[in-house]
Amino acid sequence: MRAVLVESHEIAPEIRHFTFEVPDTERFSFKAGQFVSLSAPIGGRTITRAYSLASREHGNRFELCLNRVEDGLFSPFLFAMQPGDAVDLSGPLGYFHWREPARDSILVATGTGIAPFRGMLQEPLPGNAKVTLVFGVRYEPNLMYRQEFESLAASQPNFRFLPVLSRADDSWSGRRGHVQSHVLDTLGGNRDVNVYMCGMKAMVDDLRQQLKALGFDRRQIIYEKYD
Numbered sequence: 001m002r003a004v005l006v007e008s009h010e011i012a013p014e015i016r017h018f019t020f021e022v023p024d025t026e027r028f029s030f031k032a033g034q035f036v037s038l039s040a041p042i043g044g045r046t047i048t049r050a051y052s053l054a055s056r057e058h059g060n061r062f063e064l065c066l067n068r069v070e071d072g073l074f075s076p077f078l079f080a081m082q083p084g085d086a087v088d089l090s091g092p093l094g095y096f097h098w099r100e101p102a103r104d105s106i107l108v109a110t111g112t113g114i115a116p117f118r119g120m121l122q123e124p125l126p127g128n129a130k131v132t133l134v135f136g137v138r139y140e141p142n143l144m145y146r147q148e149f150e151s152l153a154a155s156q157p158n159f160r161f162l163p164v165l166s167r168a169d170d171s172w173s174g175r176r177g178h179v180q181s182h183v184l185d186t187l188g189g190n191r192d193v194n195v196y197m198c199g200m201k202a203m204v205d206d207l208r209q210q211l212k213a214l215g216f217d218r219r220q221i222i223y224e225k226y227d
């Protein structure tokens with residue numbers, strides 16, 4: 001299937017939000033949180049990379065959120081795309097989506113690992129479950145979609161948004177450090193929780209280890225690694 005770029009814009013330093021469209025004749029159906037695989041000929045060979053869907057299903061459009069990897073092959077190519085340019089797409093793929101039955105959940109993202117959670121949080125929150133989003137970035141301007149999450153927290157008593165900065169300056173009065181310790185604080189003694197995590201391997205592996213040591217069942221730990 002071909003996906004055509006509708007528009008892209010910067011939402012944080014070196015991070016862009018993309019809207020793509022597939023032809024009206026193709027029904028593009030997916031569960032929020034899944035990913036797509038994009039391919040293009042670059043430097044004489046076909047390069048393929050995975051990207052989480054950053055929106056819920058809406059018509060024949062979907063959205064992505066990605067950062068430009070310095071010296072990367074595919075992300076600079078996507079950043080250089082102009083509206084009307086097309087790329088090959090396959091998917092949807094993967095099993096990163098809300099689990100049934102609904103239960104209290106902690107969503108843990110670092111950097112562009114926020115992408116699948118943005119889509120999942122555009123759907124009605126599952127059942128009466130309490131959902132907490134712990135979102136870690138280095139600096140405050142990197143808190144992508146912050147206003148959306150703050151609005152959701154203001155309108156949904158079951159949803160909490162906990163931004164965490166690892167390199168905050170003195171003006172930041174919120175949470176600091178790495179997301180892992182804030183997840184453990186949020187859990188307290190509660191083990192009846194699903195923990196969804198998305199981002200780079202170092203964070204995901206570290207938090208998985210800590211949750212397993214606390215007695216979490218592997219089915220309660222749902223994760224997507226970007227590297």
Ligand SMILES: Cc1cc2nc3c(=O)[nH]c(=O)nc-3n(C[C@H](O)[C@H](O)[C@H](O)COP(=O)(O)OP(=O)(O)OC[C@H]3O[C@@H](n4cnc5c(N)ncnc54)[C@H](O)[C@@H]3O)c2cc1C
Binds near residue numbers: 049064076115
């Ligand atoms: C299931 C899945 C979903 C993904 N979803 C997203 C997404 O929604 N947004 C997104 O930006 N990336 C996402 N990625 C990562 C993406 O597939 C690419 O790896 C990334 O864009 C780098 O590709 P590249 O060709 O530019 O770099 P390459 O030439 O492949 O260079 C790879 C280097 O970039 C590092 N890297 C990979 N991903 C990132 C990243 N996000 N930030 C910093 N360094 C990275 C790798 O560790 C490696 O060192 C996802 C990966 C997987 C497996």
